[in-house]
Amino acid sequence: MFLCNSTLGEVVWTQVKFKMNAYLGTLVSLIVVQILGLMLSINGTSSMSTNFNNTDFQFVWITADTVIIFVSIWALFLGNVITTKGYRNTNFSFVTNGISNNLSNIIVLIIMSVFAGITTFLSHYILRIVVPFFNDVGYVRSGSIIDDPLSSITSMGLMVSLILMISAGGYLWGTLVYIHRAYMFLLIVLIIALPATKTGQMILRFIFADNMSLFVLNVKFVCLAIIFFVLAMLCSNRLEVRR
Amino acid sequence: MSNFGILSILPILGLLFIIWRLLRLTKSTSNRINWAQRSNKWILCIYVGVLLLAVVVYEAIQADGEKVYTQKEYATFIDENNVFQQAFEKNEESKFDPKFLIEEWKQQIEGDTLEVILNGSNVRMNIEWTNSKEQLVEAKMYKTYSYMGGINMEKEIPLPTLEVKDNQIILTAIPQKERTYYRFTNELTFFSTVNNLDSWEQRRVIGHTYIYLKVPKHINVIDKDGLQFY
Numbered sequence: 001m002f003l004c005n006s007t008l009g010e011v012v013w014t015q016v017k018f019k020m021n022a023y024l025g026t027l028v029s030l031i032v033v034q035i036l037g038l039m040l041s042i043n044g045t046s047s048m049s050t051n052f053n054n055t056d057f058q059f060v061w062i063t064a065d066t067v068i069i070f071v072s073i074w075a076l077f078l079g080n081v082i083t084t085k086g087y088r089n090t091n092f093s094f095v096t097n098g099i100s101n102n103l104s105n106i107i108v109l110i111i112m113s114v115f116a117g118i119t120t121f122l123s124h125y126i127l128r129i130v131v132p133f134f135n136d137v138g139y140v141r142s143g144s145i146i147d148d149p150l151s152s153i154t155s156m157g158l159m160v161s162l163i164l165m166i167s168a169g170g171y172l173w174g175t176l177v178y179i180h181r182a183y184m185f186l187l188i189v190l191i192i193a194l195p196a197t198k199t200g201q202m203i204l205r206f207i208f209a210d211n212m213s214l215f216v217l218n219v220k221f222v223c224l225a226i227i228f229f230v231l232a233m234l235c236s237n238r239l240e241v242r243r
Numbered sequence: 244m245s246n247f248g249i250l251s252i253l254p255i256l257g258l259l260f261i262i263w264r265l266l267r268l269t270k271s272t273s274n275r276i277n278w279a280q281r282s283n284k285w286i287l288c289i290y291v292g293v294l295l296l297a298v299v300v301y302e303a304i305q306a307d308g309e310k311v312y313t314q315k316e317y318a319t320f321i322d323e324n325n326v327f328q329q330a331f332e333k334n335e336e337s338k339f340d341p342k343f344l345i346e347e348w349k350q351q352i353e354g355d356t357l358e359v360i361l362n363g364s365n366v367r368m369n370i371e372w373t374n375s376k377e378q379l380v381e382a383k384m385y386k387t388y389s390y391m392g393g394i395n396m397e398k399e400i401p402l403p404t405l406e407v408k409d410n411q412i413i414l415t416a417i418p419q420k421e422r423t424y425y426r427f428t429n430e431l432t433f434f435s436t437v438n439n440l441d442s443w444e445q446r447r448v449i450g451h452t453y454i455y456l457k458v459p460k461h462i463n464v465i466d467k468d469g470l471q472f473y
Binding site: 021031046054060068131159 | 263297418431
């Protein structure tokens with residue numbers, strides 16, 4: 001018998017607020033990761049040279065590709081780390097169950113993925129300013145948020161959904177490791193096996209290459225994230241019963 | 244799996260390790276240091292502020308490319324270049340777009356020979372033979388649209404110098420130059436739905452420098468290198 005009954009929504013919301021505060025350090029590590037990626041991007045992602053009317057032209061492309069690789073790895077470990085013992089112990093502060101714990105973790109991952117996606121997109125603008133200031137080279141006006149808002153929003157959405165999918169993968173990985181430590185090597189096996197096997201290549205091509213538009217790719221990422229989260233919830237529910 | 248494939252995985256594994264350590268470190272630091280939460284909030288606020296400021300400042304930076312053209316505009320440039328090229332080949336001066344005209348000269352020559360000297364210049368030249376009995380030679384220089392990677396090349400590449408003196412037209416090429424440009428894109432190259440090379444080709448407009456001469460029929464035009472003019 002309790003004086004007040006909390007609904008699932010209230011419990012989850014309280015946990016989300018607490019976890020967002022508790023995991024603030026991970027967002028600082030995101031900044032470090034982004035700065036590291038930016039420093040490695042400063043010389044350009046790709047370049048093209050051509051000769052035209054006795055003049056050699058070299059065009060250097062700078063994209064957020066390197067930063068997104070770093071942030072994706074960060075997301076993978078973020079999803080994984082919040083299932084580890086140290087982070088799991090924070091749940092003892094609350095009256096909670098498996099569902100509310102999983103839901104709050106998922107919401108925290110979504111919030112962090114949105115933050116990571118938007119800041120990764122915007123971090124590219126630091127290079128847009130730093131490169132022309134510190135290099136004595138020409139600088140081509142390129143589409144910005146104001147010039148091309150639709151493409152900017154699409155790119156931002158893509159980054160958010162990609163980070164969310166990877167963090168969901170990390171969360172599933174972490175949950176599996178909690179069930180049995182042998183799963184720790186699952187990711188390394190997957191990294192090696194996916195590009196090396198025909199089936200793996202087919203899966204990768206289906207997800208990343210065969211897309212009519214970026215919207216389709218976005219939808220695929222979100223669907224994969226949902227699948228990973230549902231699998232993680234199913235696995236952890238089984239775990240609660242077992243232990 | 245090839246050796247290259249295995250080697251390319253190694254840096255990824257290295258990155259995985261570094262980022263994992265970083266996340267563990269931030270967790271342990273926030274456990275040990277009480278002021279970490281407040282400083283973390285400050286760091287996040289400052290970082291987000293810097294990012295938003297960067298977006299605003301970027302709009303104010305002077306760039307080389309005048310404006311970002313659409314694919315349709317590039318197609319129009321290419322069409323206009325082709326129309327000029329065809330009119331030039333057929334000696335249809337009335338169809339030349341006056342906006343391509345750069346400079347024109349008129350020169351009274353003595354005798355019946357006009358010598359054209361091309362000092363390394365790769366201009367396109369055409370002669371319209373007139374029925375005039377005078378010694379007046381007209382020369383016009385045209386330049387069609389040239390865009391590469393969003394840059395208007397007409398401004399970036401100086402024109403060959405054209406000098407008309409006595410019985411000579413001397414065209415001298417500009418010295419070899421090197422230019423490097425930085426270009427930014429919002430797109431992620433991995434997931435770009437368009438082939439970047441195709442897109443690059445569609446946005447490349449190759450223009451040329453044209454010299455159009457109007458020469459009376461009784462004057463011979465010769466070139467030191469043996470180029471024949473009819």
